[in-house]
Amino acid sequence: MRGRQEEAPPESDRFEPAPHPRDTFRLFGHVKAEAALLEAFRSGRMPQAFILGGPQGIGKATLAWRLARFLAVHPDPAAPEVAGAATLDVDPDHPVARKISNLAYGDLALLRRGWNDKTKKHFTRIAVEDVRKMLHLFEQAAGGGGWRMALVDSADDLNAASANALLKMIEEPPPRSLFLLVAHQPGRILPTIRSRCRRLMLHPLDGDDLRAAVRAALDASGIKAGDAELASACARAEGAPREALRLLSAADARFDAQVARALSLLPRIDWPLVHGIADAAAGDETAFEALLSAAFGWLGAEVRAKRDLGPRAVAPYAEAWERLERDSREQAIFNLDKRAFTLLTFDLLARAAGGGRP
Numbered sequence: 001m002r003g004r005q006e007e008a009p010p011e012s013d014r015f016e017p018a019p020h021p022r023d024t025f026r027l028f029g030h031v032k033a034e035a036a037l038l039e040a041f042r043s044g045r046m047p048q049a050f051i052l053g054g055p056q057g058i059g060k061a062t063l064a065w066r067l068a069r070f071l072a073v074h075p076d077p078a079a080p081e082v083a084g085a086a087t088l089d090v091d092p093d094h095p096v097a098r099k100i101s102n103l104a105y106g107d108l109a110l111l112r113r114g115w116n117d118k119t120k121k122h123f124t125r126i127a128v129e130d131v132r133k134m135l136h137l138f139e140q141a142a143g144g145g146g147w148r149m150a151l152v153d154s155a156d157d158l159n160a161a162s163a164n165a166l167l168k169m170i171e172e173p174p175p176r177s178l179f180l181l182v183a184h185q186p187g188r189i190l191p192t193i194r195s196r197c198r199r200l201m202l203h204p205l206d207g208d209d210l211r212a213a214v215r216a217a218l219d220a221s222g223i224k225a226g227d228a229e230l231a232s233a234c235a236r237a238e239g240a241p242r243e244a245l246r247l248l249s250a251a252d253a254r255f256d257a258q259v260a261r262a263l264s265l266l267p268r269i270d271w272p273l274v275h276g277i278a279d280a281a282a283g284d285e286t287a288f289e290a291l292l293s294a295a296f297g298w299l300g301a302e303v304r305a306k307r308d309l310g311p312r313a314v315a316p317y318a319e320a321w322e323r324l325e326r327d328s329r330e331q332a333i334f335n336l337d338k339r340a341f342t343l344l345t346f347d348l349l350a351r352a353a354g355g356g357r358p
Contacts, residue, residue, distance in 0.1 A: 012122040013061065013153040015242050015286075021061035021153075023101055024220075025092045028213035029205040030063055033305055034190040037067050042085075044077050047198040053186035054202035056289075057212070057242020061153050063088075063202070064180040065100070066107055068149050070334040071178065072096045076145035076285060107142045109134040111152045111166075122285075124335040127153075128161040135169050138177055147176045152160075154302050155181040159333070163190045170196050188257050204239020213241040218248075246286060255280055255287050256294070262346065263298045267353035269346055279341035288338050292328055295345055296321065297348070299352070320352035322356035 014020040027034060033052075040046055050067075070088040073096050074081050090097050099105040102145055111134050111218050113122045152158070158166065170179055170193060176357045179197070180293040183189055186199060205213060211234050218225050225248055227231075239243035246252045255277070262273050281288040299321045306313040323343060 009120075010122075012113040012115075012157075013110075015057065015245065017223060018217040018242070018245055019220050022103075024062045024066045024217075025090070025097075027059060027062055027066060027218060028216070029088075029209035029332055030059055030202055033200055034063060034066070034200050037063070038085060038088055039105050040198075041067075041071065041077050042075070042082055046178065048173045049176060049181065049193075049197040050186070051181045051183050051184075051186050051194065051197045051199045052202060053190065053199060055204055055238070055240055056184040057240040058202055058204055059183075059241070060182045061151075063263070064151050064182055066090070068096055068151055068178075068180065069100055071147045071149065072100060072105060072108065077174075092097045107137070107148050109137045109150045111150060112154075113157050120318045124157075124332065125159040126157045126162045128159070128165050131158075131162045135165070136226070138169055138174055142176060145176075147178055148174065149178045149180065151180045151182070153182040155183040155193075156185055159189075160190075163193060167193050167196075205241065206239070207234065210234050210237065210239055210241060210244065214244045214248075217241060217245055223248075230284040246290065250292065252286070256290060259291055259294045263294065263349070266298075266346075267350045269350050274343065274346045277346075281342045282337070282339035288342075291342060291345075292324075295324060295349060298349065299324070302353070316352040316355055320348055323348060 010016070013074055018024075023053075037050070043310070050064075052064055054060055069090045070085075073090050075313040076082065090099075092098075098103060100108060100305060103110065111126060111130060113124070113126055114130055115121075116123050137150065138148050140148075152166070155163075166179075167190060169177075173179070181189070181193075181197060186194065186201075204210075211230060214230060214237075215236060218230075229248060230244075233244040233247040236247055247256070258273060258277055258280075262270060262277060265273075277291065281291050299317050302317045303314050303321075325346070327341070327348075330336065331338070
């Protein structure tokens with residue numbers, strides 16, 4: 001028990017059953033990225049903000065929390081402990097590490113999507129009010145002359161108002177301030193924010209690191225999985241531990257099988273099957289994300305399979321890709337009904353498979 005109430009709502013920046021990134025003290029892969037962060041700090045030329053970019057679920061937030069812990073424990077870049085450090089490791093039993101794990105460290109603010117008590121779901125965007133509350137931290141002196149830090153997970157969830165509120169502080173931060181922005185699609189961050197951040201891109205994990213990361217998450221969660229199950233999930237996870245963990249869930253595996261079946265039937269639409277998929281996606285954000293990923297994956301596979309047939313054969317799929325990308329952005333921005341979106345998506349894919357234009 002870490003001191004948070006059992007009835008506390010789920011955390012929008014945690015993928016259960018895996019431990020939260022702030023409770024994950026071991027980093028798998030990303031050796032060069034970690035070394036770059038450590039060297040930036042040790043050199044005394046720390047930028048006021050980092051964007052940690054890359055695909056979802058590969059360890060960006062884990063690395064961000066590692067850096068925040070390290071700076072909280074070792075605020076002086078000239079300290080012997082910093083000079084001799086090979087990584088950003090911090091003892092999990094250090095008092096500051098425990099405070100951070102319990103969200104009780106006063107000089108570190110976490111910005112993420114909040115919980116809506118009325119709908120019993122997370123808000124779809126980070127509210128501007130939450131940004132303004134967080135920015136109060138930077139109006140006060142850091143305890144013990146250390147660093148004031150803000151971790152945004154994820155910057156993809158900022159809307160125009162909250163992004164502009166954050167920009168004002170990043171533009172002219174107080175001394176010893178650091179903003180860590182986790183971003184799955186850094187290119188969509190407000191350009192004026194991007195221009196004031198150092199971008200550090202992380203990449204999917206290789207096979208050994210991926211398997212080790214997933215196994216560690218399973219062990220920490222007390223979940224059993226055989227070697228064959230683990231190997232199968234990792235082979236399909238495209239280097240993302242989060243996706244491998246999702247694939248190991250029985251419920252998610254059934255949902256994936258239903259989506260794969262519906263896609264295999266195109267251009268015919270099995271409407272009872274698709275309606276069941278839409279119902280599941282409407283009530284589960286992870287399922288909805290998996291559906292989008294499968295749809296884009298199907299379109300990509302169709303384009304590759306038909307590219308030797310010439311541009312006319314590929315065009316319907318390419319246009320459907322562009323349409324789905326645009327529609328999914330609008331769905332996220334305006335919080336459009338996921339059930340209706342799912343039905344329209346299958347109609348879009350069916351028309352592409354039938355040779356028609358979206």
